[in-house]
Amino acid sequence: MxxxxxxxxxxxxxxxxxxxxxxxxxxxxxxxxxxxxxxxxxxxxxxxxxxxxxxxxxxxxxxxxxxxxxxxxxxxxxxxxxxxxxxxxxxxxxxxxxxxxxxxxxxxxxxxxxxxxxxxxxxxxxxxxxxxxxxxxxxxxxxxxxxxxxxxxxxxxxxxxxxxxxxxxxxxxxxxxxxxxxxxxxxxxxxxxxxxxxxxxxxxxxxxxxxxxxxxxxxxRLTMDECLGWLPLRRPSAHKGLFGHLLLIGGEHGMGGAVALAAEAALRSGAGRVSVLTRTRHVAGLLARCPEVMVHAWEGDTPLPALLEQADCVAVGPGLGQGDWGRQLLQAVLALDCPRLLDADALNLLAQSPGLLGTSCLITPHPAEAGRLLGVATGAVQADRPQALQQLQQRYGCAVVLKGAGSLVGSPDSGPWLCSDGNPGMAVAGMGDVLSGICAALLAQGLTAGQAAALGVLLHAQAGDRIAMRHGRVGMLAGDLLSVVRDIINQREQQA
CATH class of the missing domain: 3.40.50.10260 (YjeF N-terminal domain)
Structure with missing residues (x-):
């Protein structure tokens, strides 16, 4: 359509x-x-x-x-x-x-x-x-x-x-x-x-x-002809250092799958290196699922690792939880001066003490999270989604993805964009974690926060549409999108 x-x-x-x-x-x-x-x-x-x-x-x-x-x-x-x-x-x-x-x-x-x-x-x-x-x-x-x-x-x-x-x-x-x-x-x-x-x-x-x-x-409207061109083609002499070191933070007890999905999505979206900072109990499972990820454990009882200062981009939120562990990690991320992405429980914690995040930061709330960030009911967000997008940009001074049917994207220097792709089969757990991984990988590769948001949303939506065309909408899993996102990105590389 x-x-x-x-x-x-x-x-x-x-x-x-x-x-x-x-x-x-x-x-x-x-x-x-x-x-x-x-x-x-x-x-x-x-x-x-x-x-x-x-x-x-x-x-x-x-x-x-x-x-x-x-x-x-x-x-x-x-x-x-x-x-x-x-x-x-x-x-x-x-x-x-x-x-x-x-x-x-x-x-x-x-x-x-x-x-x-x-x-x-x-x-x-x-x-x-x-x-x-x-x-x-x-x-x-x-x-x-x-x-x-x-x-x-x-x-x-x-x-x-x-x-x-x-x-x-x-x-x-x-x-x-x-x-x-x-x-x-x-x-x-x-x-x-x-x-x-x-x-x-x-x-x-x-x-x-x-x-x-x-x-x-x-x-x-977001279109691949426009958005995919923001991602530079890879030269024959390319090496992993050119495509960013992304640090993903999350995975409170019982929620290790969220950060694992985000990490694999980031690798499939072209990040050069992906590290994960998570709970000790998730390390073995994450390495077994995706050995390409560098996994680090932190339990909150030692100083935060220097890894936070070494990454080119940091994403926090998938499976973070809202306890002391997640709160300490979020505060550390907010103090950084690098491109950052905040999602899921990082947004719920941010809503308790809102403040300007800066133009290199990206937040990706669904309507309920957007309501908390703005101090209004979810229904008020859905009653005027374009206005909610604008208010989020103004209150937090960053790029925003307002998720939902017809996701909206905007940043202080670009947009608004609307995503007319995607389908209801994507209304399953883990889809937001995959989106976070995609967008964070694009940030790590040097796209602006607005560009990473727009291209990430479109890649995510079109991958979901391809899965639905092949297998139907019911029973789609967030992990099904991972290899398809890679295929879409590589179409441009193959045509070059």
């Missing part, structure tokens, strides 16, 4: 500005509406050619106008069509009024929606566009609930009604679509938070070419 989508992402306001710029450049608004309708009609034919029946629910703005014109195209093709309106057509203005007139002249049956109205065929959601402010109110709420309760396939026009185009949160209630066709500018809310659940298969139609530099985008 993501390969067919544009890279640039635009907020709802930016998309409206793009639309205005296109019109000002010479393409009439009604022509754009007709093109949007044709894109929606193509999606209907592509996905549900056997149905030959649609029910279109139309609102009062341009989104509703798109719906009227889709209905006209279906009527002209011999499909059985009905339009249900939630705004009296006589109240429509501008291009939406022209669209209603065109549908009426084509003989499309149009009548007001009522709660008892039965829906048939494929439901076309043209109720509420990107301009929705606040929670969905009656009767729109009841119409959306009726769509979701119908059990019928749903095509959403531009955006599922009730989904916030910028934040990816549900505004009280939202349509759950099987296919969404979005127009003009790709909205971040379709790709993060609840967006992927509600949008189904996402298609995009630009409708027209926008004037050069008409509107600056909010951010960009």
């Amino acid at each position: 993501s390969d067919r989508l544009p890279v640039e992402l635009y907020t709802a306001a930016q998309t409206r500005a793009l639309d205005a710029a296109i019109i000002q450049a010479g393409t009439p608004g009604f022509e754009l509406m007709q093109r949007a309708a044709r894109a929606g009609w193509r999606a209907l034919q592509q996905h549900w050619p056997q149905h030959r029946q649609i029910t279109v629910l139309c609102g009062g703005g341009n989104n509703g106008g798109d719906g009227y014109l889709i209905a006209r195209l279906a009527q002209q093709a011999g499909w059985q069509v009905e339009v249900l309106t939630l705004v009296e057509p006589q109240r429509l203005q501008g291009d939406a009024a022209l669209a209603w007139q065109a549908a009426r002249e084509a003989g499309v049956p149009i009548r007001p929606w009522q709660a008892a109205t039965a829906l048939h065929g494929v439901v076309v959601d043209a109720l509420l566009g990107t301009g929705l402010q606040g929670e969905v109110r009656s009767p729109w709420r009841e119409a959306i609930e009726a769509i979701n309760a119908s059990g019928l396939p749903v095509l959403a026009v531009d955006i599922p009604s009730g989904l916030d185009a910028d934040r990816g949160c549900v505004l009280g209630v939202a349509v759950r679509a099987e296919v969404t066709v979005s127009f003009v500018g790709l909205k971040p809310g379709l790709l993060t938070g609840a967006g992927p659940d509600l949008s189904g298969e996402l298609q995009f139609a630009a409708l027209a070419e926008a004037p050069a530099a008409a509107v600056q985008p909010w951010g960009r």
